[in-house]
Amino acid sequence: MNRSLSFSMLIMLALQLMGCAFVSKEEVGFSRYVNPFIGTAPLTDPAQIGYTPPEGWRVWAGLTYPGSSLPNAMVQLSPITQFGSGAGYEYEDTEIIGFTHTNKGHWNLCNIPIMPISPDAGAPFKSTFSHEKESASPGYYEVYLEDYKVQVRLTSTLRAGVHEYTFENNQERTILFDLAKANNGVSDWEISNPTANTLQGFQRVGRDKVHFYVELSQDVETMEVTQEGSKDGYAKIALANGNDAPVLLKIGLSYVSEANAKENLKQEVGDKSFEEVHRAAEKTWDKLLGHIKVKGGSEKEKTMFYTSLYRSFQWPALRSDVNGQFVDERGKTRTEEFRYYTLPSLWDTYRNKVVLLSIMQPEVTADVIQSLVEKGSHSGFIPTFFHGDHAAPFITGAYRRGITDFEVEKAYEYLLNNAYKEGGTRPHIKEYIEKGYISDPDVENPHVETSAKAGVSKTLEFAYDDYSLAQFAKIMGDEEHYQDLIKRGQNYRNVFDRSVNFMRGRLENGDWISPFNPEYPYYEYMYREANAWQLSFYVPHDMPGLVELYGGAEQFEKKLDTLFTKPWNPEYIARNVSGFMGQYCHGNQPDHEAPFSYYFVNKPEKSQAVIDKLLADYYGIGEHGLALSGMDDAGEMSSWYTWSAMGLYPLSPADPEYLVTVPVFDEVEWTMPSGKSVVINNPSGGRSLKGIEVDGKKIDGYFIPHNVLEKGGTVILTTE
Numbered sequence: 001m002n003r004s005l006s007f008s009m010l011i012m013l014a015l016q017l018m019g020c021a022f023v024s025k026e027e028v029g030f031s032r033y034v035n036p037f038i039g040t041a042p043l044t045d046p047a048q049i050g051y052t053p054p055e056g057w058r059v060w061a062g063l064t065y066p067g068s069s070l071p072n073a074m075v076q077l078s079p080i081t082q083f084g085s086g087a088g089y090e091y092e093d094t095e096i097i098g099f100t101h102t103n104k105g106h107w108n109l110c111n112i113p114i115m116p117i118s119p120d121a122g123a124p125f126k127s128t129f130s131h132e133k134e135s136a137s138p139g140y141y142e143v144y145l146e147d148y149k150v151q152v153r154l155t156s157t158l159r160a161g162v163h164e165y166t167f168e169n170n171q172e173r174t175i176l177f178d179l180a181k182a183n184n185g186v187s188d189w190e191i192s193n194p195t196a197n198t199l200q201g202f203q204r205v206g207r208d209k210v211h212f213y214v215e216l217s218q219d220v221e222t223m224e225v226t227q228e229g230s231k232d233g234y235a236k237i238a239l240a241n242g243n244d245a246p247v248l249l250k251i252g253l254s255y256v257s258e259a260n261a262k263e264n265l266k267q268e269v270g271d272k273s274f275e276e277v278h279r280a281a282e283k284t285w286d287k288l289l290g291h292i293k294v295k296g297g298s299e300k301e302k303t304m305f306y307t308s309l310y311r312s313f314q315w316p317a318l319r320s321d322v323n324g325q326f327v328d329e330r331g332k333t334r335t336e337e338f339r340y341y342t343l344p345s346l347w348d349t350y351r352n353k354v355v356l357l358s359i360m361q362p363e364v365t366a367d368v369i370q371s372l373v374e375k376g377s378h379s380g381f382i383p384t385f386f387h388g389d390h391a392a393p394f395i396t397g398a399y400r401r402g403i404t405d406f407e408v409e410k411a412y413e414y415l416l417n418n419a420y421k422e423g424g425t426r427p428h429i430k431e432y433i434e435k436g437y438i439s440d441p442d443v444e445n446p447h448v449e450t451s452a453k454a455g456v457s458k459t460l461e462f463a464y465d466d467y468s469l470a471q472f473a474k475i476m477g478d479e480e481h482y483q484d485l486i487k488r489g490q491n492y493r494n495v496f497d498r499s500v501n502f503m504r505g506r507l508e509n510g511d512w513i514s515p516f517n518p519e520y521p522y523y524e525y526m527y528r529e530a531n532a533w534q535l536s537f538y539v540p541h542d543m544p545g546l547v548e549l550y551g552g553a554e555q556f557e558k559k560l561d562t563l564f565t566k567p568w569n570p571e572y573i574a575r576n577v578s579g580f581m582g583q584y585c586h587g588n589q590p591d592h593e594a595p596f597s598y599y600f601v602n603k604p605e606k607s608q609a610v611i612d613k614l615l616a617d618y619y620g621i622g623e624h625g626l627a628l629s630g631m632d633d634a635g636e637m638s639s640w641y642t643w644s645a646m647g648l649y650p651l652s653p654a655d656p657e658y659l660v661t662v663p664v665f666d667e668v669e670w671t672m673p674s675g676k677s678v679v680i681n682n683p684s685g686g687r688s689l690k691g692i693e694v695d696g697k698k699i700d701g702y703f704i705p706h707n708v709l710e711k712g713g714t715v716i717l718t719t720e
Contacts, residue, residue, distance in 0.1 A: 029286030033306035036136040038619075039064030039638075041091035041626035043578065048621060048629065050580040051570040060576040061587070062628040063087050063105045064311060066136040068156040070284055071313040072341065072364055075253055076103035077154045077161040079143060080110060083181055091626060095126040096145060098178050099154060101161050101253055102210070104315055105632060106345070110183035111203055111210045114249070116150040116165040119172045119238060138289075138310055139281025151246075155278040157268040158318055163249040164274045170244045173218070177235040179203050180227075191235045193223045199237065200258040207331070210253060213261035217248035248274060256333055260321040267322045288313060291360055291673075292646065296666030304619050305645045305664075311638035312353050313361070316342040316368055329378040338406075339367040340374070343385055348589050348633035350390035352643050355650040358398045359709065362673060365398050366405040373407050376414035381424035387454070387528050388461035389418050389425050393468035393654035399475065400656040401706055412476050415469055419485065428453060432462055437494040439508040440526050448574050450525040456495045456503050457528035457590070460538050463491040467541040468654035492539050496549050501559060502532040519566075519583065521574045527590070529576060533563055533583035534591035540652040543600040553601040560597055564610055579618055579629025581610065586618045587630020592640055596651055596659055599702050605688035608662050611644050612687060615664060646670070647680050647717070648704075656706035660692050662719055676712030686719030693718070 039062030046052045049059050063086030067078020080100050081093035087105040098113030117125055127145035134143040141154040149168035156162065167173045179189035182205050191201035199214040221240040227233030239247065252265025269277060289306055297305070319340045320326040325333055326340035334340075341364075344354055358365040372391055376382040382391040395411050418425040420433070428438045438455035446452075467489030473482035497504040497512055505513035505526030518532035527535055537560070539546040550556040568580040579587030584594055595614065598607040618629040619641055632638055643649045647663030668680040692699050693716040694708055704715065 029282070030289035030306055031138045031282050031285050033302050034138050034285070034289070034310045035303055035307050035626070036064075036066040036138070036141075036310075037091065037626050038062070038304070038307050039311070039626070039628050039632050040066055040087070040089055041622050041624050043622055043627045043629065045622065046570070048627075049578045050568045050585075051573045051578075053575075054573070057575060058085075058090070059578050060086065060631040061578065061622075062626075063631050064628075065089050065103045065105060067099070067103065067141045068136075068139050068154050068161070068281065069103075069314055070139065070156060070158050070281055071288055071361070072316060072318055073156065073314075074159045074255075074318040075101050075156045075161050076109075076314065076317075077101050077156045077163075078103050078141065080113060083110060083183055085183075086631070088183060091131075091624065094128055094130075096129050096143065097124070097126045098176070098181070099152070099163065100182070101212075101251065102317070104317070104634060106634065108183050111205060111208075112212050112251070112253070113176075113178040113181050114163065114251070115176045115178065116145065116148060116152065116167065116247070117174050117176045117236070118148050118169075119174045119236075121148065121174070121176075123232075123234065125176050125178060125234075137282070138285035140278055153274065155274060155281055157277060157281070159254070159264040159321065160250065160252045160268045162269060162274055162277050163247075163251070165247040165249070167247065171241055173239040173247055175237040175239070175247075175249065177201075177237065179235065180231050180233045186231065188229050189233070190228060191223070191225060193220050193237075196220060199223075200261070202258065208255060209327075210255060211258045211261045212254075213252045213258050213265055215250045215265065217245070218242060254321050255319055255327050256321055256325045260323065260325060264322050285310065288360070291671045293669045293671075294646070294663075294665040294667065297664050300620060301615075301645065301664050304615075304641060308619070308638035308641040308645070311632060312356050312635045312642055315349075315634040316344045316371075329375050336374070338370045339364075341368045341371045343372070343375070343383055344368060344394070345385050345634035345636070346390040346394060347384070347386040347388050348636040349639070350388075350394050350653055351589065351592055351636060351640075352650055352653070353635045353639035354394050355397060355653045356639050356642065358401050358403055360673065362401075362403050363405075366403050369395055369398060369403070369411065370406040373411050373414065377410070379424065380414060380417050381421070382411065382414040382418055384418075384425045387457065389465040390461070391415065391425075392418070392465040392472070393652075396468045396472040396475075396654045397650075397656065399472065400654070402710070409476075412472055412478075415472065416481065419466060419469055426458075426462060428455075428458065432459065432491070433488075435494075435510075436488075436491045437506055438462075440505045440513060442507055442513070443525065446522065446525045448521060448572075449523055451523075452525040454522075454524040454526065454528040456505050456526045456532075456535060457530065459495045460492050460503065460535060463489050464539070464541055464652075466491070471654055489541060490545070492542070492546070493549065496536075498549065498551075501536070501550055501555070503536045503538075504532060519569055519572065521572055521577050523574065529574070529588055530585070530590040531572075531583070533566070534585055534594070537563070537594040537597045538591065540593050541654070543597065543651075547600050557598070557601045557603060557606075560594075560601075560606075563594060576631060581613065584610075585630070586614050587628075589633060589636055592636075593651060596649060596661075599659060604661070604702060608687055608689060611661055612664070615641060615645055647682075657703045658706070658709075660689070660702050660704055660715070660717070662687055662689050662717060670709065672709060672712070674710070676710065678709050678712055678715065680715045680717070682717045682719055684719050688720045689717060690720055691718035692716075
């Protein structure tokens with residue numbers, strides 16, 4: 001792909017006119033539908049946000065990065081426009097300040113910033129750039145740094161990154177290692193120059209010590225280190241003159257040692273050229289994305305579908321090296337036979353993304369679960385993420401989908417500890433067990449940021465986690481815990497106030513919290529990042545029971561109608577609660593199950609109308625068509641799109657079954673790792689679901705079991 005700048009610009013201009021500026025001429029396969037810039041742009045229109053943001057606020061929309069990565073890799077090599085932001089890159093910015101090697105989109109990571117600069121450049125280091133001279137695709141990123149006159153191309157492997165710098169001035173080539181910076185505070189850093197063309201060092205951020213080893217295609221002439229280890233320090237590497245070829249910088253990462261970083265680089269990159277690494281990355285993505293093939297649909301729908309599928313496989317991230325070593329929870333170096341991964345963002349992703357992971361990459365999923373078990377071995381509890389105890393539905397659901405290559409007994413033991421013991425994963429577990437709910441204090445005039453227990457959210461989520469763990473207990477032949485946990489799964493009833501038909505907070509004495517405004521959002525008072533409307537339909541394991549609580553199908557349907565039509569009050573402002581359809585919020589996870597609720601009053605067409613509007617109007621929006629209605633949260637929002645666009649949804653992820661909706665495509669062919677394929681057809685093209693046939697047999701209800709995916713077959717939808 002040795003393109004001159006002028007040729008590259010012509011290609012970019014032509015593709016912009018076609019509405020797909022992210023695609024390069026050479027790309028083939030399903031990667032061509034992926035636009036890594038989707039999710040990087042701001043959401044600015046109050047009509048789309050739901051309110052007018054206070055001055056200086058950037059609504060938490062997307063927070064994705066456009067750089068190079070492989071599925072669930074250690075390295076995410078991406079440009080940075082400002083540290084301390086969600087993913088480090090914000091589309092509206094005009095200056096790049098570095099290229100970092102780790103990313104998630106959660107205000108953390110963004111380690112090891114490197115950037116080619118001019119020899120006379122001083123801090124703060126930065127260069128203007130334009131989107132007209134920028135492109136990206138899976139496993140690839142390119143940009144021209146205007147101030148430093150350097151064309152930059154990036155690609156990556158699982159544990160290594162490859163930079164290519166074409167300097168206009170080949171006589172004064174300088175590279176910045178801005179090691180005092182990351183998305184979180186850097187406490188220490190070092191860099192050294194062991195041989196003529198190599199560098200090594202580390203960056204310490206919190207508990208992480210990220211080691212690196214670099215090989216350069218040109219020798220180092222001088223290394224100028226300013227205030228090594230300090231928060232204002234940096235290193236400038238001047239390269240020797242010698243030839244006019246682009247500078248190739250190859251960097252390996254390790255969380256164990258520089259020696260491991262060197263070995264990671266040797267094994268994964270070695271003598272490979274930039275193009276060889278790039279083609280391998282593209283091939284990896286094409287293979288993964290190609291497991292789901294779609295026919296029909298618009299170009300935007302295909303772009304959103306494959307971009308969403310792409311985003312669904314970037315987290316959790318690999319942390320073990322090619323030799324199997326990793327650093328455990330106690331800071332000790334370990335070697336195991338499984339690959340060690342970061343903690344999944346379970347509060348977000350348990351709903352849909354880790355289910356997608358378990359189906360498409362079962363070996364990775366087994367290692368992710370074993371990593372959770374290993375982490376749990378140090379505390380006796382399986383860790384969670386942020387809120388809830390959603391390792392229970394994740395592990396249970398994965399096991400029930402056939403993933404058993406992890407320490408099953410230990411996983412079950414630690415999950416039981418989560419559910420019954422204090423001091424672990426579930427705050428206020430003693431109160432929850434004793435009362436069947438978690439209370440909140442009586443606060444006079446509570447506001448969005450009032451700090452309390454988020455008792456309603458915890459009660460609802462723990463009830464679902466209990467139900468999920470009960471299914472695991474049944475598998476394990478533990479009848480005593482099964483009976484107790486399945487009963488506890490009904491605790492959602494204890495925060496449902498029949499007098500108002502809402503999930504409502506309770507005081508310690510059992511009284512309902514009053515006054516009560518179901519429209520007002522809270523971060524952690526009664527509700528976690530939500531209001532009463534948004535959480536009053538969350539019972540994924542017992543929707544018929546919830547319908548009964550509301551007083552039957554008619555009352556439930558009326559309440560749902562109001563959820564999606566009652567206007568949001570623009571005076572109610574919470575930064576990460578945006579993108580409303582009535583009171584429903586698609587920009588945050590807590591109510592993502594609600595659009596499917598009409599199925600339980602036998603009105604799938606009403607669910608479909610909501611789903612279709614969300615797919616069409618809440619993704620790829622804004623001035624540039626690159627914004628999302630809310631934060632992607634490690635791929636959960638993208639995964640919601642992926643599932644809904646292909647006509648299935650794991651409403652209760654602990655259960656191996658899928659709610660059938662109408663895909664946006666005429667046909668979806670999903671090939672499992674085994675090679676078996678399930679094909680979903682909507683021959684009439686209607687949007688109102690009237691019936692489902694699996695391999696010629698009409699099924700009752702709206703769910704298909706997981707074994708349909710396992711054994712393959714054809715799902716035919718009857719629609720109007």
